[in-house]
Amino acid sequence: MMKIFTIGEVAKELNLTVYTLRYYDKEGLMPFVERAANGTRLFKESDIGALKIIECLKASGMPIKEIKNFIDWCSDGDSTLQKRYDMFMERKATVEAQMEELKKTMEVIEHKCFYYKTALDAGTEDIHKTDKIEIPIPN
Amino acid sequence: MMKIFTIGEVAKELNLTVYTLRYYDKEGLMPFVERAANGTRLFKESDIGALKIIECLKASGMPIKEIKNFIDWCSDGDSTLQKRYDMFMERKATVEAQMEELKKTMEVIEHKCFYYKTALDAGTEDIHKTDKIEIPIPN
DNA sequence: GTAAACCCTATAGTCAACTCTAGGTCAAGC
DNA sequence: GCTTGACCTAGAGTTGACTATAGGGTTTAC
Structure with a gap:
Protein backbone atom coordinates (compact mmCIF):
# COMPACT_ATOMS: atom_id res chain seq x y z
CA MET A 1 0.00 0.00 0.00
CA MET A 2 2.42 2.68 1.22
CA LYS A 3 5.56 2.60 -0.87
CA ILE A 4 8.81 2.48 1.08
CA PHE A 5 12.06 3.79 -0.44
CA THR A 6 15.67 2.89 0.23
CA ILE A 7 18.35 5.49 0.81
CA GLY A 8 19.68 4.89 -2.71
CA GLU A 9 16.29 5.58 -4.29
CA VAL A 10 15.84 8.74 -2.23
CA ALA A 11 19.34 9.93 -3.14
CA LYS A 12 18.56 9.50 -6.83
CA GLU A 13 15.20 11.25 -6.48
CA LEU A 14 16.66 14.28 -4.69
CA ASN A 15 19.95 14.39 -6.57
CA LEU A 16 22.00 13.81 -3.46
CA THR A 17 24.48 11.08 -2.61
CA VAL A 18 23.77 8.40 -0.04
CA TYR A 19 26.73 9.82 1.88
CA THR A 20 25.00 13.15 2.10
CA LEU A 21 21.74 11.63 3.28
CA ARG A 22 23.50 9.62 5.96
CA TYR A 23 25.38 12.76 6.97
CA TYR A 24 22.08 14.63 7.32
CA ASP A 25 20.73 11.82 9.41
CA LYS A 26 23.80 11.92 11.63
CA GLU A 27 23.28 15.67 12.03
CA GLY A 28 19.75 15.03 13.25
CA LEU A 29 17.88 16.22 10.17
CA MET A 30 15.94 13.01 9.71
CA PRO A 31 14.71 11.75 13.09
CA PHE A 32 11.45 10.71 11.43
CA VAL A 33 12.98 8.08 9.16
CA GLU A 34 12.23 4.63 10.47
CA ARG A 35 14.48 1.59 10.41
CA ALA A 36 14.13 -2.04 9.56
CA ALA A 37 15.17 -4.54 12.23
CA ASN A 38 18.63 -4.76 10.67
CA GLY A 39 19.13 -0.99 10.70
CA THR A 40 18.24 -0.23 7.08
CA ARG A 41 16.53 3.15 6.72
CA LEU A 42 12.96 3.01 5.43
CA PHE A 43 11.83 6.24 3.75
CA LYS A 44 8.15 7.02 3.44
CA GLU A 45 6.70 9.36 0.84
CA SER A 46 6.24 11.96 3.59
CA ASP A 47 9.93 11.68 4.53
CA ILE A 48 10.86 12.62 1.00
CA GLY A 49 8.53 15.61 1.35
CA ALA A 50 10.31 16.66 4.52
CA LEU A 51 13.67 16.27 2.79
CA LYS A 52 12.41 18.55 0.04
CA ILE A 53 11.71 21.20 2.66
CA ILE A 54 15.21 20.66 4.03
CA GLU A 55 16.59 21.13 0.53
CA CYS A 56 14.57 24.31 0.20
CA LEU A 57 15.97 25.68 3.45
CA LYS A 58 19.46 24.73 2.31
CA ALA A 59 18.87 26.51 -0.99
CA SER A 60 17.87 29.58 1.02
CA GLY A 61 21.32 29.53 2.58
CA MET A 62 20.39 28.12 5.95
CA PRO A 63 23.17 26.17 7.67
CA ILE A 64 22.48 22.58 8.66
CA LYS A 65 22.56 23.29 12.38
CA GLU A 66 19.75 25.80 12.03
CA ILE A 67 17.77 23.40 9.89
CA LYS A 68 18.16 20.92 12.72
CA ASN A 69 16.56 23.42 15.11
CA PHE A 70 13.58 23.59 12.82
CA ILE A 71 13.34 19.81 12.62
CA ASP A 72 13.47 19.65 16.41
CA TRP A 73 10.66 22.18 16.62
CA CYS A 74 8.60 20.06 14.26
CA SER A 75 9.04 17.10 16.61
CA ASP A 76 8.00 19.30 19.55
CA GLY A 77 4.54 19.89 18.10
CA ASP A 78 2.17 22.83 18.27
CA SER A 79 4.00 24.68 21.04
CA THR A 80 6.63 25.68 18.48
CA MET B 1 46.91 63.62 -7.45
CA MET B 2 46.08 59.93 -7.57
CA LYS B 3 44.91 58.78 -4.16
CA ILE B 4 46.56 55.64 -2.81
CA PHE B 5 44.80 53.42 -0.30
CA THR B 6 46.11 51.05 2.34
CA ILE B 7 44.84 47.52 2.76
CA GLY B 8 42.87 48.61 5.83
CA GLU B 9 41.07 51.34 3.93
CA VAL B 10 40.25 49.00 1.09
CA ALA B 11 39.01 46.37 3.52
CA LYS B 12 36.65 48.87 5.11
CA GLU B 13 35.43 50.13 1.74
CA LEU B 14 34.65 46.63 0.44
CA ASN B 15 33.45 45.17 3.75
CA LEU B 16 36.18 42.59 3.82
CA THR B 17 38.88 41.90 6.40
CA VAL B 18 42.54 42.60 5.74
CA TYR B 19 43.05 38.87 6.19
CA THR B 20 40.72 38.19 3.32
CA LEU B 21 42.43 40.70 1.07
CA ARG B 22 45.86 39.27 1.81
CA TYR B 23 44.45 35.81 1.21
CA TYR B 24 43.15 36.92 -2.18
CA ASP B 25 46.54 38.38 -2.98
CA LYS B 26 48.22 35.11 -2.04
CA GLU B 27 45.79 33.29 -4.33
CA GLY B 28 46.87 35.51 -7.21
CA LEU B 29 43.75 37.64 -7.44
CA MET B 30 45.59 40.95 -7.13
CA PRO B 31 48.79 40.85 -9.21
CA PHE B 32 48.15 44.46 -10.17
CA VAL B 33 48.53 45.90 -6.68
CA GLU B 34 51.87 47.65 -6.32
CA ARG B 35 54.10 47.71 -3.29
CA ALA B 36 56.08 50.34 -1.41
CA ALA B 37 59.79 49.68 -0.91
CA ASN B 38 59.05 48.12 2.49
CA GLY B 39 56.44 45.74 1.06
CA THR B 40 53.29 47.67 1.99
CA ARG B 41 50.55 47.23 -0.60
CA LEU B 42 49.52 50.41 -2.39
CA PHE B 43 45.97 50.27 -3.77
CA LYS B 44 44.96 52.56 -6.61
CA GLU B 45 41.36 53.57 -7.34
CA SER B 46 41.41 51.17 -10.31
CA ASP B 47 42.53 48.32 -8.07
CA ILE B 48 39.45 48.84 -5.96
CA GLY B 49 37.42 48.72 -9.16
CA ALA B 50 39.01 45.39 -10.04
CA LEU B 51 38.27 44.09 -6.56
CA LYS B 52 34.64 45.04 -7.02
CA ILE B 53 34.55 42.87 -10.13
CA ILE B 54 36.12 40.08 -8.12
CA GLU B 55 33.41 40.52 -5.48
CA CYS B 56 30.80 40.40 -8.20
CA LEU B 57 32.20 37.15 -9.57
CA LYS B 58 32.31 35.76 -6.04
CA ALA B 59 28.67 36.79 -5.53
CA SER B 60 27.85 34.89 -8.71
CA GLY B 61 29.20 31.76 -7.07
CA MET B 62 32.52 31.56 -8.89
CA PRO B 63 35.26 29.83 -6.90
CA ILE B 64 38.46 31.75 -6.27
CA LYS B 65 40.58 29.54 -8.53
CA GLU B 66 38.37 30.34 -11.49
CA ILE B 67 38.44 34.02 -10.66
CA LYS B 68 42.20 33.72 -10.74
CA ASN B 69 42.01 32.38 -14.30
CA PHE B 70 40.09 35.46 -15.30
CA ILE B 71 42.62 37.73 -13.62
CA ASP B 72 45.41 35.93 -15.46
CA TRP B 73 43.58 36.43 -18.74
CA CYS B 74 43.30 40.13 -17.97
CA SER B 75 47.07 40.27 -17.55
CA ASP B 76 47.52 38.46 -20.86
CA GLY B 77 45.85 41.24 -22.83
CA ASP B 78 43.72 41.26 -25.95
CA SER B 79 44.47 37.67 -26.98
CA THR B 80 42.14 36.51 -24.20
C1' DG C 1 61.62 57.88 23.04
C1' DT C 2 58.16 54.84 23.47
C1' DA C 3 53.62 52.92 22.95
C1' DA C 4 49.77 52.40 19.76
C1' DA C 5 48.28 51.41 15.51
C1' DC C 6 49.24 50.27 11.32
C1' DC C 7 51.79 47.36 7.88
C1' DC C 8 54.29 42.71 6.43
C1' DT C 9 55.20 37.21 5.83
C1' DA C 10 54.73 32.42 6.82
C1' DT C 11 52.22 29.15 8.66
C1' DA C 12 48.72 26.98 11.47
C1' DG C 13 43.92 26.53 12.75
C1' DT C 14 38.91 26.61 11.94
C1' DC C 15 34.49 25.61 9.98
C1' DA C 16 30.87 23.79 7.12
C1' DA C 17 29.56 20.44 4.31
C1' DC C 18 30.48 16.91 2.52
C1' DT C 19 33.13 12.47 0.85
C1' DC C 20 35.38 8.39 1.48
C1' DT C 21 37.34 4.08 3.74
C1' DA C 22 37.31 0.08 6.53
C1' DG C 23 34.97 -3.44 8.17
C1' DG C 24 30.73 -5.67 8.52
C1' DT C 25 25.56 -7.52 7.46
C1' DC C 26 22.11 -9.27 4.44
C1' DA C 27 19.15 -10.70 0.22
C1' DA C 28 19.04 -12.16 -4.57
C1' DG C 29 20.79 -14.49 -8.51
C1' DC C 30 23.41 -18.21 -10.54
C1' DG D 1 27.27 -21.84 -1.51
C1' DC D 2 29.20 -17.97 -3.10
C1' DT D 3 29.58 -13.62 -5.52
C1' DT D 4 27.46 -9.14 -6.27
C1' DG D 5 25.46 -5.21 -4.85
C1' DA D 6 23.01 -2.51 -1.66
C1' DC D 7 22.68 -1.55 3.02
C1' DC D 8 24.98 -0.29 7.82
C1' DT D 9 28.43 2.36 11.41
C1' DA D 10 32.44 4.81 12.98
C1' DG D 11 35.68 7.56 11.92
C1' DA D 12 39.17 9.72 8.86
C1' DG D 13 40.07 12.80 4.99
C1' DT D 14 39.02 16.62 1.75
C1' DT D 15 37.85 21.17 0.03
C1' DG D 16 37.11 25.98 -0.06
C1' DA D 17 37.35 30.06 2.06
C1' DC D 18 38.69 32.16 5.29
C1' DT D 19 40.74 33.54 10.14
C1' DA D 20 44.19 33.81 13.44
C1' DT D 21 48.97 33.66 15.46
C1' DA D 22 53.77 34.50 15.84
C1' DG D 23 57.30 37.32 14.90
C1' DG D 24 58.90 41.40 12.91
C1' DG D 25 59.11 46.28 10.70
C1' DT D 26 57.35 51.62 10.32
C1' DT D 27 55.02 55.74 11.19
C1' DT D 28 52.24 58.85 14.35
C1' DA D 29 50.95 60.86 18.65
C1' DC D 30 52.13 62.28 22.92
Missing part, protein backbone atom coordinates in the same frame (compact mmCIF):
# COMPACT_ATOMS: atom_id res chain seq x y z
CA LEU A 81 4.26 26.89 15.76
CA GLN A 82 5.13 30.54 16.38
CA LYS A 83 8.87 29.87 16.17
CA ARG A 84 8.44 28.00 12.93
CA TYR A 85 6.28 30.71 11.46
CA ASP A 86 8.80 33.37 12.47
CA MET A 87 11.58 31.30 10.99
CA PHE A 88 9.91 31.05 7.59
CA MET A 89 9.10 34.77 7.62
CA GLU A 90 12.75 35.48 8.31
CA ARG A 91 13.79 33.08 5.57
CA LYS A 92 11.50 34.93 3.23
CA ALA A 93 13.26 38.18 4.06
CA THR A 94 16.73 36.74 3.54
CA VAL A 95 15.75 35.18 0.21
CA GLU A 96 14.33 38.52 -0.87
CA ALA A 97 17.66 40.12 0.04
CA GLN A 98 19.52 37.46 -1.92
CA MET A 99 17.35 38.16 -4.92
CA GLU A 100 18.19 41.85 -4.70
CA GLU A 101 21.87 41.03 -4.39
CA LEU A 102 21.76 38.71 -7.37
CA LYS A 103 20.04 41.38 -9.41
CA LYS A 104 22.87 43.79 -8.72
CA THR A 105 25.40 41.12 -9.56
CA MET A 106 23.55 40.48 -12.79
CA GLU A 107 23.71 44.14 -13.74
CA VAL A 108 27.47 44.23 -13.36
CA ILE A 109 27.85 41.01 -15.33
CA GLU A 110 25.64 42.26 -18.12
CA HIS A 111 27.66 45.42 -18.26
CA LYS A 112 30.81 43.32 -18.59
CA CYS A 113 29.23 41.25 -21.34
CA PHE A 114 28.65 44.46 -23.23
CA TYR A 115 32.15 45.71 -22.42
CA TYR A 116 33.77 42.59 -23.83
CA LYS A 117 31.43 42.46 -26.82
CA THR A 118 32.53 45.92 -27.94
CA ALA A 119 36.17 45.19 -27.11
CA LEU A 120 35.94 42.02 -29.17
CA ASP A 121 34.37 43.90 -32.08
CA ALA A 122 37.14 46.49 -31.92
CA GLY A 123 39.79 43.80 -31.55
CA THR A 124 41.19 45.52 -28.47
CA GLU A 125 40.25 46.46 -24.98
CA ASP A 126 41.90 49.85 -25.51
CA ILE A 127 38.62 51.11 -26.91
CA HIS A 128 37.39 51.37 -23.35
CA LYS A 129 40.61 52.67 -21.88
CA THR A 130 40.82 55.57 -24.33
CA ASP A 131 37.29 56.47 -23.25
CA LYS A 132 38.69 57.45 -19.96
CA ILE A 133 41.66 59.53 -21.02
CA GLU A 134 41.13 62.94 -19.59
CA ILE A 135 41.20 65.53 -22.26
CA PRO A 136 43.78 68.14 -21.29
CA ILE A 137 42.11 71.50 -21.08
CA PRO A 138 43.48 73.68 -23.90
CA ASN A 139 44.84 77.12 -22.97
CA LEU B 81 39.21 38.82 -24.99
CA GLN B 82 37.11 35.98 -26.39
CA LYS B 83 37.68 33.82 -23.31
CA ARG B 84 36.71 36.66 -21.05
CA TYR B 85 33.60 37.43 -23.05
CA ASP B 86 32.61 33.77 -23.01
CA MET B 87 33.22 33.63 -19.28
CA PHE B 88 30.89 36.54 -18.55
CA MET B 89 28.23 35.13 -20.85
CA GLU B 90 28.46 31.86 -18.97
CA ARG B 91 28.28 33.71 -15.65
CA LYS B 92 25.18 35.46 -16.89
CA ALA B 93 23.58 32.10 -17.60
CA THR B 94 24.46 30.68 -14.18
CA VAL B 95 23.17 33.76 -12.39
CA GLU B 96 19.93 33.49 -14.37
CA ALA B 97 19.69 29.88 -13.25
CA GLN B 98 20.30 30.91 -9.65
CA MET B 99 17.53 33.48 -9.91
CA GLU B 100 15.16 30.81 -11.17
CA GLU B 101 16.20 28.51 -8.35
CA LEU B 102 15.72 31.25 -5.76
CA LYS B 103 12.28 31.97 -7.16
CA LYS B 104 11.27 28.35 -6.67
CA THR B 105 12.73 28.38 -3.18
CA MET B 106 10.75 31.52 -2.46
CA GLU B 107 7.52 29.90 -3.58
CA VAL B 108 8.00 27.00 -1.19
CA ILE B 109 8.87 29.37 1.64
CA GLU B 110 5.85 31.54 0.98
CA HIS B 111 3.68 28.48 0.97
CA LYS B 112 5.13 27.51 4.34
CA CYS B 113 4.50 31.02 5.68
CA PHE B 114 0.88 30.59 4.75
CA TYR B 115 0.81 27.05 6.17
CA TYR B 116 2.10 28.23 9.54
CA LYS B 117 -0.07 31.31 9.54
CA THR B 118 -3.21 29.23 9.26
CA ALA B 119 -1.90 26.65 11.73
CA LEU B 120 -1.16 29.46 14.16
CA ASP B 121 -4.64 30.92 13.71
CA ALA B 122 -6.15 27.51 14.33
CA GLY B 123 -3.83 26.88 17.27
CA THR B 124 -2.78 23.55 15.83
CA GLU B 125 -1.02 22.08 12.85
CA ASP B 126 -3.66 19.37 12.67
CA ILE B 127 -5.76 21.68 10.53
CA HIS B 128 -3.48 20.74 7.64
CA LYS B 129 -3.14 17.10 8.53
CA THR B 130 -6.89 16.52 8.69
CA ASP B 131 -7.03 17.94 5.19
CA LYS B 132 -5.27 14.86 4.00
CA ILE B 133 -7.24 12.16 5.78
CA GLU B 134 -8.63 9.88 3.14
CA ILE B 135 -12.35 9.57 3.44
CA PRO B 136 -13.18 5.88 3.64
CA ILE B 137 -15.48 4.96 0.83
CA PRO B 138 -18.85 4.00 2.33
CA ASN B 139 -20.36 0.69 1.30
